[in-house]
Amino acid sequence: MHIDYTLSKGAFRLSVDIALPENGISVLFGPSGCGKTTLLRCIAGLEPTATGTLIVGAQTWQSHEINLPPHRRQIGFVFQDATLFNHLSVRNNLYYGWKRIAPALRHDLSPIIGLLGIGDLLNRKPYELSGGQMQRVGIARALAVSPQLLLLDEPLSSLDTAKKNEILQYIEKLRDIIHIPVLYVTHSMNEVVRLADYIVVLKNGVVCAQGKLSDVLTNIDSAIILGDEAGTVLTATVDKIDKRWNLASIRFNGGSVWIRDCGYLQGALVRIRILARDVSIASNYPSLTSIQNIFEGEVDSIGNDEHHSLSLVRIKVGASFILARLTRRALRQLEIVVGKKIWAQVKSAAIIE
Structure with missing residues (x-):
């Protein structure tokens, strides 16, 4: 059209x-x-x-x-x-x-x-x-x-x-x-x-x-x-249910993310949303952290954000992309550049419903 x-x-x-x-x-x-x-x-x-x-x-x-x-x-x-x-x-x-x-x-x-x-x-x-x-x-x-x-x-x-x-x-x-x-x-x-x-x-x-x-x-x-509202929407599948902790593992084209169990059946096709403000970056694998969703990725691109103190970082995780919002200070301290291998920490993700 x-x-x-x-x-x-x-x-x-x-x-x-x-x-x-x-x-x-x-x-x-x-x-x-x-x-x-x-x-x-x-x-x-x-x-x-x-x-x-x-x-x-x-x-x-x-x-x-x-x-x-x-x-x-x-x-x-x-x-x-x-x-x-x-x-x-x-x-x-x-x-x-x-x-x-x-x-x-x-x-x-x-x-x-x-x-x-x-x-x-x-x-x-x-x-x-x-x-x-x-x-x-x-x-x-x-x-x-x-x-x-x-x-x-x-x-x-x-x-x-x-x-x-x-x-x-x-x-x-x-x-x-x-x-x-x-x-x-x-x-x-x-x-x-x-x-x-x-x-x-x-x-x-x-x-x-x-x-x-x-x-x-x-x-x-x-x-x-x-x-x-900047962030990522991923098409994913409910992979498994952890009844002990009331969590669901959702598999996307790049890994799996744990979210709270919303009652979806195993195999269900869903959309999950990850906001850029809920993603942080580490240069090394964070071994002691409460964050359950950590992905190895590569910095694909970096851009300015709406406020001069902030930057947006696009991270390639498998065949998918995740956005992170960082301060420019953190960007400099971590020496984040395009092509660098990093660890993306997803603090929050949710099924869109």
Whole structure:
């Protein structure tokens, strides 16, 4: 999917040129006002003064010669608020758009209804639903029109933590079964590391970084943009459970890390997150330490951090990379340079859930 847009609105200017995967979840990440929602509106055809190119699959939806109106772009759009029709039941909300697409595009909505757990809500009106229920119905309604592209604009922003976690579980399930690109907007790094396959970092209307999640998070140049959230996300497998100490050994492409046992079954595929601030470096193997996760590695790159007293160090551990945040003083004292063999001490790691 190719997205190339330019738009000026007062003092703000959006200038974006990105290529996204044709499936999985691509996350637009950045602070409020950076242009995330504006870009979604351009893609949906809701910004008439936006110029550029939009290619989805083999179809061109916008170019110098073509500009499909919003109703001809096969898009499912989920807003911050579900924006359901209050006078219609949940069932009729779902079928409102379904009835307006070509018969050849219609599909049985039962699987979506079951997956999102809204079967017992079909006869209710929107005002009888909780915020989380409304967002699940909103997602189902967006998928009911057989979209070629699903846009989610901060769908969790109005929900409390418990409801956010509930909706995230449903979105994770959708990621595994729908074979269309999903573009998800958020300013929450917790949502990014849980959902993203691909990430685009926006700042002041321009792209600061883009790529596979693990590549962007461990890139020294983009990590500084993430500030205190800089770190590593690793895809890993639950290797074994230590019932005596209530710990789980999680194996990644570079070693194993011990974390508290969260009840995952042996063999389960998980994502683990290691923040740069939770990683320290030793020149020699630390034999007497309370830290349980120690990895031999090699310094791959070194970069400046957001504060002049700090540096970011990217460490190659097996086929994976881990970030560490050190003071420049420690960097000098330990004589840390690119290529040096070191020991990375991971003070904390957690399964993303």
